[in-house]
Amino acid sequence: MSEPRVLLRQMFDAAVEAAQSSHCLPPHLPPPPRGRTLVIGAGKASAEMARVVEQNWPGELSGLVITRYGYSAPCERIEIVEASHPVPDEAGLAAAKRILGLVSDLTADDLVICLISGGGSSLLVLPGEGLDLAVKQDINKALLKSGATISEMNCVRRHLSSIKGGRLAAACHPAKVVTLLISDVPGDDPADIASGPTTFDPTNCADALAILQRYGIAMPDAVRTLLESGRGESVKPGDARLANSETRMIATPQMALEAAAGVARAAGVPVHILGDSIEGEARDVGIVMAGVARQVVTHGQPFAAPCILLSGGETTVTVRGDGRGGRNVEFLLALGVTLNGLAGVHAMACDTDGVDGQEEIAGAYLAPDSLARAWEQGIKPRESLANNDGHGFFGALGDSVISGPTLTNVNDFRAIYITA
Template sequence: MTELEPKRFLTSIFRVAVAAADPELTIRSHLPEKPKGRTIVVGAGKGAAQMAAALEKAWDGPLDGVVVTRYGYAAPCERIRVLEASHPVPDEAGLAASRALLDAVSGLGADDLVIALVCGGGSALLPSPPQGLTLADEIAVNEALLASGAPISAMNAVRKHVSTIKGGRLAAAAHPARVVSLIVSDIPGDNPALVASGPTVPDEASREDALMIVAAYGMKLPDAVMAHLNTPQAAAPRPDDKRFAGNQVRLIASAAVSLEAAADEARRQGVEAIILSDSIEGEARDVGSVHAAIAREVATRDRPFRKPVLILSGGETTVTLRARGKGGRNSEFLLAFALGIDGVSGVHALAADTDGIDGSEDNAGAFADGETVMRMRTAGIDAKAMLAGNNAWTAFNAVDGLFVPGPTGTNVNDLRAILVR
């Protein structure tokens, strides 16, 4: 272990985890049978363009279609049109993209096939407010959800009831064509209906559930949105709707697979690896404190795992906004973690979003060790105050602790890797 450079080691773990979710490696084994009629491709998410490019290489018949991804995340495609829109705040380009996807599946017949390429980030990229609501209303909903601290399942229960494309509505618009959804899951528990708010996969959450979630988290939504949610027209299609009969859902990549690949890579480099869970949720700073307690116990008492060891976890934490600082859920997790291991030697950690972006800045996450808080203090940064102000990006930027790999082309949620030497 003495020859291991922690940042280099942790970066290698991240890259192997991302590679395990590379659509070019995973999509080929999940292709549907070719139809008698046309093959239309639609898709949305931060990795949708890379999925489209991989599908073009793997599919030897005719196809066309359109996908939407985040600005700067496009990949070259020959037959599938790639659109770009704003994330995490929806914009007019996203509105146009939603219309393009709905247009692409309209007028299809029973002999036609729709291949839906869906991954994380699609919710913001597909704004499509119902009649009577505006893009501004949908942006307000999105901002309220992101600030609420609600888990992703609750967020998507609300989102799909304020949309004409989410909650299975895109698949319903394609009826009677068969829809096969190829999904890269960034959702704890890998429920495909929650990825990108399920444009082609309905779930059981009802309009009444959405209203209860709004009340439970104290969300302040526009009056027009609340009026819409209180009408039967807001109800999303149910999973037993006959329009979905014959459709298929295929999970082509997930956090679980990527964490196993990361663990195998650690062992290949001579470090035992433990996976805590691939579906951890909760407030980012609280999850960070718990992970710090585990790391301290290993570092000081060799329990519950013997060192050297790599502790891995995945899932999607949430951040309740208390101020308007710069950050994201991974950097906030890691700042709480850094405070929890302050002064503990031999502990090094990386927390990063596998899509390459944590929050709205250009970093995927950050690195921390037992001296991170001390370095912040030397730089004039009060780590506790930064955490209180949701300003983790600023704190790690001050000590050159940000991790900036760039867009990865996939998204299987967050990766937390803690090395105890």
């Protein structure tokens, strides 16, 4: 039988590798235009995507993309700007303004290749009418702590922006726009990947206002006015400016999970993909998954051991403590607390971009003896969970998973290996 920790890490690595631009981007490149080719974009994978475009493009091109600090890739013709994630900063703001300037004089003979991946919502920042960067930062921080889903957060972001929600594609008109997407959102909705800068938006200002009110997020007068007046409305279906714009999904969470499953099957372990778009509070998902794992161990249902339960998606964390955490280690710690040392159950949960929360830690590994080892060190697992301190908990055990920047992002990887 494969050593659980080794096999789970091999599966995570395979999931990340399957979403690398070098594999999945070239087949989706459009033919060169009669006019200019301009490359723009934003996201944690955008710099690596730009590098691959340069290597595979037959003619002239230029452009600018924005990526997270530390996620740059060497390019010769496309400028790479690094900015802040998950809270936007001045570097992202300045670069977003420059991108709008680059697309301001395009013709129908020109082509825009837009490279979009997860993280683009904070990297491609341009506040809406009457707003400034400080307001966007405050709203973004509040949303991240609120427990709102990624779809809800991106609805708000689209309506407080001058570049998201289809506005970037509209600014490129009449040029042809081909957007290459690496999905990091449940359901792979283009409107939710980086808040949809090049795709139409079916939601409206009233929806965004209702979300802010639902989670009790304080709104400055300028935000309330923008939403209540409708002046923050995004580009809607049927808008003529998007008639020459298309999107191509080049990598998805499901593709990554299938690659990971292939590694497990090659090792002789049955694997079951439970879903690629699981959402909800991270600790609640951990509790549910613990119940499924216990059923496998105790009753051989719904699957017989040995087996691996694999899932993806994007959970949320309502922050109540002041620990060092992220949604994957929150899930994993809740799973461990609920299993309470159940023999034969191992797990790994990581973010495929290499960053879980705001630290350069992808996630962690959980073993049947993790809680016992924590108690030996005087660490109380339930208190760590209550304090949102998953990184502190697993770091003390030496069980953090550190991958470094992966240069891609197809959301979360969660694998539970039940050996007996």
